[in-house]
Ligand code: ADP
């Protein structure tokens with residue numbers, strides 16, 4: 001079985017726009033898989049369906065061969081899917097540790113007072129080699145750091161599949177290098193990564209396979225080495 005498979009996905013928005021048309025997307029465990037294509041190709045729509053933010057008009061999704069309904073981001077989070085948004089979903093005036101546990105149900109052993117939130121943040125940051133300061137206010141962080149906090153937030157919530165939406169758009173070249181090292185590291189630790197981008201050059205630098213979208217359709221899945229620049 002594929003780790004995650006989307007079959008025959010069609011999405012018609014209420015205004016009649018067909019953003020996805022009979023799209024097939026198959027994710028293998030442990031790969032870094034790009035969804036690439038120009039603006040308007042339907043990448044964001046497919047990503048939103050994968051994260052329970054939009055429901056498909058047609059088609060279905062399975063995880064490890066089991067059909068699932070993802071009707072909200074919480075459904076996706078419960079299935080081990082995490083999202084790193086291009087414009088981060090963090091509360092700027094809160095600390096990193098507060099953002100970590102925001103909206104989470106207290107769990108066994110973690111009642112979420114501030115010290116526990118700091119401890120959970122530190123532990124997870126150490127485990128994944130993400131250098132973040134739990135007590136820093138998010139508004140004081142660089143964009144690159146905010147992105148690390150978002151990645152950490154997804155990992156704290158148990159994400160095994162990480163979806164990154166145009167993650168390099170806001171980064172400096174050096175931050176991009178760092179992100180790629182982190183993604184490689186997460187892959188080595190058994191995570192699977194969906195990397196959404198319109199920059200084919202970058203995609204080729206980091207991804208194992210590429211699904212290319214155009215005009216709401218998938219043009220197929222390619223090995224990175226087989227994709228030439230003009231595509
Ligand atoms: P991409 O991420 O590749 O730029 P999108 O999925 O955002 O592609 O967009 C695909 C098409 O769907 C575009 O024509 C876009 O204008 C349209 N679209 C995206 N979101 C909506 C929406 N909420 N309502 C109506 N049309 C939308």
Ligand code: ADP
Nearest residue numbers: 053071072073074075077083085089102103104
């Ligand atoms: P609710 O209506 O209770 O917020 P959701 O399913 O929308 O239900 O959200 C539940 C959890 O998912 C919350 O922890 C929230 O922070 C997170 N969440 C909601 N929307 C998004 C999103 N677009 N991206 C990332 N996390 C989200």
